[in-house]
Amino acid sequence: MCDLCKYKKRDSGFSCGGISPKSDTFNVILRNIFVNHYIVIGLCYIHDIELFRIGEKRFLKKYAHFAVHTARGECGSKVKKR
Numbered sequence: 001m002c003d004l005c006k007y008k009k010r011d012s013g014f015s016c017g018g019i020s021p022k023s024d025t026f027n028v029i030l031r032n033i034f035v036n037h038y039i040v041i042g043l044c045y046i047h048d049i050e051l052f053r054i055g056e057k058r059f060l061k062k063y064a065h066f067a068v069h070t071a072r073g074e075c076g077s078k079v080k081k082r
Helices: 003-008 045-054 056-062 064-071
Strands: 026-030 037-043 078-081
Touching (some): 045 056, 056 064
16 A cells, blocks of 8 residues: 555545556655655655656645654654665
């Protein structure tokens, strides 16, 4: 399940069209949260496309509360050192 959809308490399977290849989660690396660290999160097809279209900085500004939640490690994300 998508970490952002889980944070918003939505079912990402229904928002992406049910059982299909698009309902899978994609591991995405966010590099602009920490200095010398990166975070790996799982995003659904819709949020993955949104991240690609608007870029990481605007995506993190749009979902600022999720970024803080992710930085604390509360969404199942993995903080790794570069």
